[in-house]
Amino acid sequence: MEMTMRTFAMTGGARGIGAELRRQLQAQGHKVISVDIKQGDIVADLSTDAGRQTAIDGVRGLAPDGLDGFIPCAGLPPVAKPLSLIARVNYFAVVATVVGLRDLLEKKKGSVLLVSSNSAPMIATDDAFVQACLAGDEDAACAEIDARDGHTAYAGSKRAMTLWMRRHVVEYATTGVRVNAVAPGITMTPLTDQVFADETYGSAMKEFGDMVPVGNTAQPEDIANVMRFMLSEEASYVCGSVFFVDGGSDAMLRADDF
Numbered sequence: 602m603e604m605t606m607r608t609f610a611m612t613g614g615a616r617g618i619g620a621e622l623r624r625q626l627q628a629q630g631h632k633v634i635s636v637d638i639k640q641g642d643i644v645a646d647l648s649t650d651a652g653r654q655t656a657i658d659g660v661r662g663l664a665p666d667g668l669d670g671f672i673p674c675a676g677l678p679p680v681a682k683p684l685s686l687i688a689r690v691n692y693f694a695v696v697a698t699v700v701g702l703r704d705l706l707e708k709k710k711g712s713v714l715l716v717s718s719n720s721a722p723m724i725a726t727d728d729a730f731v732q733a734c735l736a737g738d739e740d741a742a743c744a745e746i747d748a749r750d751g752h753t754a755y756a757g758s759k760r761a762m763t764l765w766m767r768r769h770v771v772e773y774a775t776t777g778v779r780v781n782a783v784a785p786g787i788t789m790t791p792l793t794d795q796v797f798a799d800e801t802y803g804s805a806m807k808e809f810g811d812m813v814p815v816g817n818t819a820q821p822e823d824i825a826n827v828m829r830f831m832l833s834e835e836a837s838y839v840c841g842s843v844f845f846v847d848g849g850s851d852a853m854l855r856a857d858d859f
């Protein structure tokens with residue numbers, strides 16, 4: 602049971618999974634600072650350096666005493682154009698904001714909850730795009746992905762983000778900050794509506810949705826419920842985990858791995 606009021610910051614809190622998590626945390630009496638591109642406590646375009654700095658400065662101003670949690674939830678779908686925008690928002694903005702807010706998290710021994718995807722395991726670690734992301738070379742990653750495809754951009758950005766997390770778990774834990782990732786399956790949000798409506802990806806995604814082992818795609822609350830738990834005191838020993846919340850899809854695709 603959580604009784605104390607805690608302070609969280611998130612990106613992408615305006616709609617979809619982020620909006621549902623924001624609603625749930627606020628309903629528990631917590632303070633939630635939301636960064637988003639058009640509406641939020643802080644309005645910033647996370648695809649740019651200036652926007653990332655606005656986000657970091659804005660959160661600092663509103664949470665000077667520190668953060669109990671940071672959830673960089675903003676993300677773009679595989680159908681976003683140009684594809685480099687996906688790299689910028691789904692990978693580089695996530696790393697920049699986590700790094701930029703790290704000391705605020707240390708102040709309160711808070712935790713970071715990244716939003717990966719059940720598509721992340723679909724791209725190999727040695728993929729050139731994933732490697733360019735992990736090397737921190739935004740220009741190279743953007744040039745590479747603009748010549749590739751939306752699936753690689755999306756799943757590759759999530760793969761790289763999740764690997765970035767795994768590589769930093771020990772370092773962050775040493776200063777009292779847990780870092781974890783939730784990996785949702787197909788969830789009925791405006792992002793998924795965009796993908797379902799797409800000529801290239803729509804029918805394949807709908808077919809994948811029909812194959813989810815539990816029999817249906819997720820609603821935002823299915824994901825937010827688990828995220829809220831991962832951010833809670835009850836999850837204080839959860840550190841470095843990638844938690845698939847995907848109705849069994851990852852197990853279906855990778856039965857011999859975990």
Ligand code: NAD
Nearest residue numbers: 613615616617618638646647648675676718787788790792
């Ligand atoms: P959504 O499109 O409904 O919401 C995404 C939010 O991010 C929006 O509020 C949007 O304004 C914000 N955003 C996008 N670009 C931004 C930018 N440049 N600057 C600031 N804010 C920006 O999407 P969702 O489905 O709720 O997805 C939330 C997260 O969950 C994303 O990271 C997504 O990749 C991930 N995810 C979603 C699914 C799914 O099926 N919906 C599955 C796995 C992972």
